[in-house]
Amino acid sequence: MNKSFALVTGLHWGAVLFYVAAAILSSYGMIFGKERLENTGAKLAVPGLLLHGAGLLVWWRVVGHGPYMDHFEVLSSNAWIVVTGFLLACRLSPRLKVASIVVYPAAFLMIAAGLFFRPEIKMLPPTFRSIWLILHILFYKIAFASLIIALAFSIFYLLRARGRMQRFTRLPDLAGIDLIAYRFTGFGFAFWAIGMLAGSIWAYQSWSIFWNWDPVQTWSLVTWVVFGLYLHLRRFFGWHGEKAAWLFVFCFALTLISLFITPLFESSIHAEYFK
Amino acid sequence: MQRLKRVFTSRSTVVTVLILFALAICIPLAVPQMSETAASAAWQKSYPGLAQIASWVGLDRVYTTWWFLALAGTFIISLLVSSWDQYLFALRKTRQAGAGADPGVRLAGSREVFVAALRSRGYLPIGGDVPGSRLVRNPWGYWGSFLLHLGLSLTVLCALVYVGTEHRVLLRAIQGEEIYLAGESFAEEKGVLAGKLPLPAAVRLDSFSPSFWDNDQLRGLASEITFLESPGTGPRLAIGINDNVRYRGMLVYQRNRFGTAFLLRLVDPRGNVSDEVLYLQQPGGRRLAGYGEASVGAGRYTLKGKYFADTKRQTVLPVNPELTVRLLEGAIVLGEAGLKPGEGKKVGPYWVTLEKVRWWGEYVLDGGRGTAGIFAGFGLILFGVVLTYFATPCVVTLREEGGKLHAFWSTARFNDLLKEERDRVVALARKEDSDE
Numbered sequence: 001m002n003k004s005f006a007l008v009t010g011l012h013w014g015a016v017l018f019y020v021a022a023a024i025l026s027s028y029g030m031i032f033g034k035e036r037l038e039n040t041g042a043k044l045a046v047p048g049l050l051l052h053g054a055g056l057l058v059w060w061r062v063v064g065h066g067p068y069m070d071h072f073e074v075l076s077s078n079a080w081i082v083v084t085g086f087l088l089a090c091r092l093s094p095r096l097k098v099a100s101i102v103v104y105p106a107a108f109l110m111i112a113a114g115l116f117f118r119p120e121i122k123m124l125p126p127t128f129r130s131i132w133l134i135l136h137i138l139f140y141k142i143a144f145a146s147l148i149i150a151l152a153f154s155i156f157y158l159l160r161a162r163g164r165m166q167r168f169t170r171l172p173d174l175a176g177i178d179l180i181a182y183r184f185t186g187f188g189f190a191f192w193a194i195g196m197l198a199g200s201i202w203a204y205q206s207w208s209i210f211w212n213w214d215p216v217q218t219w220s221l222v223t224w225v226v227f228g229l230y231l232h233l234r235r236f237f238g239w240h241g242e243k244a245a246w247l248f249v250f251c252f253a254l255t256l257i258s259l260f261i262t263p264l265f266e267s268s269i270h271a272e273y274f275k
Numbered sequence: 276m277q278r279l280k281r282v283f284t285s286r287s288t289v290v291t292v293l294i295l296f297a298l299a300i301c302i303p304l305a306v307p308q309m310s311e312t313a314a315s316a317a318w319q320k321s322y323p324g325l326a327q328i329a330s331w332v333g334l335d336r337v338y339t340t341w342w343f344l345a346l347a348g349t350f351i352i353s354l355l356v357s358s359w360d361q362y363l364f365a366l367r368k369t370r371q372a373g374a375g376a377d378p379g380v381r382l383a384g385s386r387e388v389f390v391a392a393l394r395s396r397g398y399l400p401i402g403g404d405v406p407g408s409r410l411v412r413n414p415w416g417y418w419g420s421f422l423l424h425l426g427l428s429l430t431v432l433c434a435l436v437y438v439g440t441e442h443r444v445l446l447r448a449i450q451g452e453e454i455y456l457a458g459e460s461f462a463e464e465k466g467v468l469a470g471k472l473p474l475p476a477a478v479r480l481d482s483f484s485p486s487f488w489d490n491d492q493l494r495g496l497a498s499e500i501t502f503l504e505s506p507g508t509g510p511r512l513a514i515g516i517n518d519n520v521r522y523r524g525m526l527v528y529q530r531n532r533f534g535t536a537f538l539l540r541l542v543d544p545r546g547n548v549s550d551e552v553l554y555l556q557q558p559g560g561r562r563l564a565g566y567g568e569a570s571v572g573a574g575r576y577t578l579k580g581k582y583f584a585d586t587k588r589q590t591v592l593p594v595n596p597e598l599t600v601r602l603l604e605g606a607i608v609l610g611e612a613g614l615k616p617g618e619g620k621k622v623g624p625y626w627v628t629l630e631k632v633r634w635w636g637e638y639v640l641d642g643g644r645g646t647a648g649i650f651a652g653f654g655l656i657l658f659g660v661v662l663t664y665f666a667t668p669c670v671v672t673l674r675e676e677g678g679k680l681h682a683f684w685s686t687a688r689f690n691d692l693l694k695e696e697r698d699r700v701v702a703l704a705r706k707e708d709s710d711e
Contacts, residue, residue: 092692123492126516127531183689190660197653206517208443208528208641210434210649213308213338218300225297229290236286 004062005119011055012076012115016108018048019083023104030098031167042090042097045083045104052080052111065124068137075114078141079107085145096180098171102152132202139195144259146188151252153181154245161242178240185248189227196220219258227251283349283356292350299343306334347435354428361421368417368668368687370402377697379676379683383706386673386680392703393671403672412669412696416687419663426655433648441643442469447554448480449536450634453503472642473523475502475509483634485533491560491591496529498636514638522640530637533557534565535593537580537614538631539600541571544624553580553600554635561591576623577603596632669696 022044029038056067056076067073086103090096157177159165171177199217200210211217230247233239239247282288306329307314315335319326326335333340382389386407390400393410403409446461448454454461455477482499497515502522504510512520514529521527534557541549555567561584568579579601584590586597601611602623609623619628672683682704686693 121490123488123490123494125493125531126495130517187664190664194657194660197656201650201653204646205519206528207530208519208526208639210437213300213303215304218304222297222300225293225300229293229297232286232290232293237290 004058008055008059008062008119009115011051011058012111015048015052015055016111018044018051019104019108019111022048023100023108026097026100026104030101030170033167033169038097042100045087045100049080049083049087052076052083056080059119063121063123065128066134066137068133069122069124069128070120071117072114072119075110075117078144079110079114081138081141082110082145082148083107085142086149089149095170095172095176096149098156098168099149099152102155103148106148127206130202130205132198132205136195136198136202139191139198140259143188143191143195144255146184146191147252147255150181150184150188150248153177153184154248154252157181157245158242158249174241178244181245181248182234182240185227185251186231189224189231192220192224192227196224216258216262219254219262223251223254223258226254280356283353284360288349289353289357292346292353295346296350299337299346302334302337308338309336347431351428351431351435354424354431358421358424358428361424365417365421369411369414377683377685379674379681380701380704382673382680382682382704389673389682389704393700396699396703398669398671408673410671410673413666414668416662416666416668419659419661419666422655422659422662424659426652426657426659428652429655430649430652433645433652435645437466437643437645437649439466439468440470440645441466442472442641443643444472444474444640445530445637446478446640447635447637448478448500449538449552450480450483450636452633453477453479466643469642472525472640474640475504475522476506477503478638479503480634480636481511483533483636485557485592485634487591493531493557496531496533496636498529500527500638525640525642528639528641530639533634533636534567535582535584535596536633536635537582537596537598537629538633539578540619540628540630542626542628543572550630551578553578553598555580555582555598558582558584558591561585561588571602571625575604576609578622579603593632593634598629600627667693669693669700671700 022041025037025041025044027041029035029041056073059073059076060067063069063073067077082103086096086099156165156168156171157174160171160174160177165171172180196217199220203212204210230239230244230251233247234244307318309315329335333342337343390407390410394400396412398410398412399414400407401409401411401414441464443464444456444461445464446454446456456474479501480498481501484498485496486494488494495515497513497518499511499513501511502509510522512522512527514520514527516529516531519526519528534555537553537555539551539553541551543549549571551569551571553567553569555565558565564581564583566579566581568577570576571578580598581601582593582596582598584593585595587595596616598614599611600614600622602609602625604623610621610625612620612622612627614620614627614629616629616632619626621627667689668687670685672685674681674683682700684697684700686696
């Protein structure tokens with residue numbers, strides 16, 4: 001067992017090193033216009049992702065269930081999905097690469113936080129054995145990945161609007177940055193909704209009740225409604241630019257409260273995964 | 276009517292309703308609701324003044340107040356009217372949208388060849404001023420938003436139906452004992468429109484099988500229950516956690532609350548005999564205790580119990596349980612004793628005998644309506660999202676300009692991601708693509 005722990009920890013720290021290197025080289029390359037360094041940085045994320053994935057798979061084998069029961073598992077799998085989602089998005093649209101400045105640090109910080117909490121083997125309770133739970137968690141992770149990218153571009157907007165990040169010549173213009181933030185928010189909103197739906201189905205299947213105003217459920221709904229508000233203000237009231245960027249930052253703070261902070265403090269079935 | 280419709284679909288109404296809805300659902304995060312009995316009582320004790328105001332306004336029971344129902348009603352009406360607008364919008368877009376700022380490209384070949392090439396790429400002739408002048412790929416992509424709104428409307432409406440007709444019976448069964456479903460032997464949650472549930476006369480828990488991991492955490496829970504419809508007979512059903520069964524149109528669930536029931540016989544100083552059951556929650560581990568209490572002597576005394584599943588602490592299964600009972604009158608401890616099965620001891624004024632040790636489990640019979648509609652709504656929402664993000668409509672419009680036929684390409688969204696598609700169509704128009 002100790003060997004397995006050591007292997008998992010080693011693989012994760014290996015991934016952290018690659019993500020850190022990717023972040024440094026990508027950022028340096030972007031700031032100083034060194035395309036080769038930037039590309040090297042982007043490539044380094046791939047072995048990091050593979051090591052990270054291997055670490056998760058080994059852990060999966062050790063605990064006998066997916067990575068959604070313990071602090072460490074949740075944070076690590078979130079980080080993996082964020083990096084995977086980011087790399088896939090960059091394949092479709094290379095100008096998203098600049099978000100690596102936010103995505104890679106977010107990933108290695110999540111892994112480091114997870115390792116700090118010390119991996120613990122938690123067995124799967126019988127109520128957690130449902131495909132709907134897996135879908136519920138997966139969709140939330142995809143939503144989170146999308147929102148991290150949207151956060152990156154909202155931050156870029158706020159900085160660019162203040163004359164910062166001028167060296168980042170690959171960044172689109174302000175309107176382009178704003179649009180990317182909007183699109184990824186919409187994507188995240190959609191998957192957040194589907195995640196809630198899948199969770200409701202799981203709750204109905206396991207406990208006979210779709211919705212019982214559990215604190216984590218309630219915060220999740222509040223977050224979704226506020227994101228809905230953001231999208232409506234954008235679409236129908238012409239909110240864009242700084243106003244929209246600051247509203248997104250507020251919405252993202254709610255996301256962090258829903259996903260990570262509420263389960264720590266409130267008594268909730270969701271606390272199983274994060275206490 | 277039009278004015279009313281405009282009010283419900285106006286941007287201000289939608290944004291206001293969203294803000295009020297978000298605020299309303301935040302209230303229970305700050306003010307304990309009446310359904311959370313212990314937390315609500317503690318809060319009322321700590322903040323009596325605030326509690327009174329909260330009660331007057333309904334902040335301690337948000338989801339059953341008239342103003343929340345009015346807000347939910349406004350939300351639903353707005354959604355329904357929006358859905359209709361979205362339907363008309365999608366219909367219009369399907370037939371007419373296109374020809375944005377794209378500068379267009381002159382056709383190098385004939386219209387027929389170009390159109391055939393487009394059709395082989397999935398473009399369908401829809402709408403246009405002249406038949407065949409407008410071709411759309413993924414026209415169903417215009418319907419994503421409509422399906423999303425329709426799905427939301429259906430889900431919220433059916434959720435209201437479900438809440439109104441919900442009828443849940445919660446019962447606790449002891450292994451081997453028949454529980455007659457009458458009076459206080461079960462708890463009920465009913466919506467205002469709930470009818471009568473076709474309950475059996477009694478239930479009997481025939482077998483109860485929890486299983487545990489090596490670290491004493493619950494691994495699985497399954498039981499067999501007989502629903503007694505007439506004396507001694509009825510269907511026997513196997514139930515487990517995440518393994519529900521249907522009975523007379525109701526869904527029967529196994530809850531994950533369970534433990535050990537200690538059936539006690541109490542004899543008071545006057546010789547009166549009473550049977551009490553101490554339901555003790557399953558301990559979290561072999562070295563941890565399970566607790567419970569019962570009211571005895573017509574509420575005068577409280578009998579508290581604590582038990583370890585095994586006296587030797589070697590298992591979490593109650594093979595050799597160690598029960599300690601304590602009798603209190605208010606805060607005064609009248610007596611305490613450790614009991615083994617079959618043993619009797621004096622505890623305060625009572626002679627207490629531990630007659631039997633059995634498993635107990637809890638079950639829910641759910642007879643609510645509307646779940647099919649809720650799931651259908653979920654399906655529509657999911658379908659709407661898939662269409663919105665993965666079926667982006669692309670439009671090619673053919674127009675004569677300067678005596679020559681030009682093709683104009685446009686897309687509803689994600690211009691960047693669909694740049695290759697545009698280039699492909701342009702190449703087809705210029706006869707540069709080998710697809711022809």
